[in-house]
Amino acid sequence: MNLKTRKLYELDRVIHEPGRLMLVALLYAVEQADFLYLQHETEMNKGTLSSHLSKLEEAGYVEVTKTYRGKIPQTLLRLTAEGRQAFQQYRHRLKEAL
Amino acid sequence: MHEQDEVNRMDQIESLMKRPVLYNNIDGVGELGLGLFCLCCGLLDWTQVRNPTTYLWHRWWGMLWFWLIIAVIYYGSKAIKTHITYPRTGFVEYRKRKSAWMSALALGCATALLAAWVATLASRSHWHIGGPHWGMTTPAALLGLLYAGAYAYKIAGEIRWKWVVAAAMAICSVVIAMLPASMIGVVAANTSDFTTLPANYRAWILTITIYGAIMLISGCVSLVLYMRHTQPAMETAE
Numbered sequence: 640m641n642l643k644t645r646k647l648y649e650l651d652r653v654i655h656e657p658g659r660l661m662l663v664a665l666l667y668a669v670e671q672a673d674f675l676y677l678q679h680e681t682e683m684n685k686g687t688l689s690s691h692l693s694k695l696e697e698a699g700y701v702e703v704t705k706t707y708r709g710k711i712p713q714t715l716l717r718l719t720a721e722g723r724q725a726f727q728q729y730r731h732r733l734k735e736a737l
Numbered sequence: 738m739h740e741q742d743e744v745n746r747m748d749q750i751e752s753l754m755k756r757p758v759l760y761n762n763i764d765g766v767g768e769l770g771l772g773l774f775c776l777c778c779g780l781l782d783w784t785q786v787r788n789p790t791t792y793l794w795h796r797w798w799g800m801l802w803f804w805l806i807i808a809v810i811y812y813g814s815k816a817i818k819t820h821i822t823y824p825r826t827g828f829v830e831y832r833k834r835k836s837a838w839m840s841a842l843a844l845g846c847a848t849a850l851l852a853a854w855v856a857t858l859a860s861r862s863h864w865h866i867g868g869p870h871w872g873m874t875t876p877a878a879l880l881g882l883l884y885a886g887a888y889a890y891k892i893a894g895e896i897r898w899k900w901v902v903a904a905a906m907a908i909c910s911v912v913i914a915m916l917p918a919s920m921i922g923v924v925a926a927n928t929s930d931f932t933t934l935p936a937n938y939r940a941w942i943l944t945i946t947i948y949g950a951i952m953l954i955s956g957c958v959s960l961v962l963y964m965r966h967t968q969p970a971m972e973t974a975e
Contacts, residue, residue: 664753669829676827
């Protein structure tokens with residue numbers, strides 16, 4: 640196995656999945672965003688988006704906060720410190736592999 | 738082939754990371770605010786220039802209008818975001834970077850230097866009716882073109898129809914620089930400053946007022962298009 644292939648093999652599988660990669664990249668650029676924003680940007684349906692967010696939450700990369708905007712429920716999402724570090728590492732490894 | 742996929746993936750990541758910044762002006766609120774600010778600054782300057790120094794526009798409390806405009810822009814933008822944007826396409830809180838104040842400081846210094854440059858050029862060349870004016874209005878036109886370039890780079894690069902707005906700004910700058918001396922003189926006609934006010938400054942008032950009007954129109958069009966193409970989200974479980 641050459642070095643480039645090894646670098647690709649070492650990529651974080653939780654982040655590498657295209658749907659989750661989109662979510663992590665969007666959340667990396669902001670402090671926090673709500674579910675609706677992520678749905679609008681990724682054009683995923685609610686079920687798929689929830690499923691990806693659950694996996695990221697299980698991995699400890701995303702923090703979910705349920706709150707209210709006035710009387711309307713709002714789900715806020717932010718990358719944890721661990722999530723930020725994992726995404727930085729992912730980008731670094733991907734760049735090295737290219 | 739595999740490597741090409743990874744290169745595309747890297748490009749997609751970079752592009753996705755820019756999207757939240759662009760989202761800030763998805764509803765045209767950024768342009769509305771800036772447009773209103775430029776238009777009001779231009780109009781306030783114009784009223785000061787047009788009226789004798791004894792008028793209220795020249796008193797310190799005449800500046801209250803300026804702060805009122807700032808408040809309208811701040812609370813107006815907030816209201817549009819809260820009542821129109823967030824229920825339709827979602828809420829975003831931006832990161833407060835530690836280096837942000839350094840960028841603001843650098844931008845402030847650059848603006849101050851440019852303003853000082855324009856003022857120096859202006860003070861060297863006072864207005865003469867019927868005399869040559871091209872050299873006097875060129876700095877204002879150059880500043881205008883610089884601004885149009887920045888607008889094209891930051892906003893029109895992502896939204897195609899905004900190239901029309903950038904082109905309109907650039908054309909306005911050139912047209913103002915080429916206007917006959919008598920037409921630019923109208924800006925400061927019938928005032929005590931008529932003989933001393935530099936042509937450059939008059940050209941700048943015209944440029945900033947027209948730019949403000951253009952951005953205000955562009956922001957309004959963006960807001961209408963945004964509202965037409967989006968609907969408030971239904972309340973269902975997330």
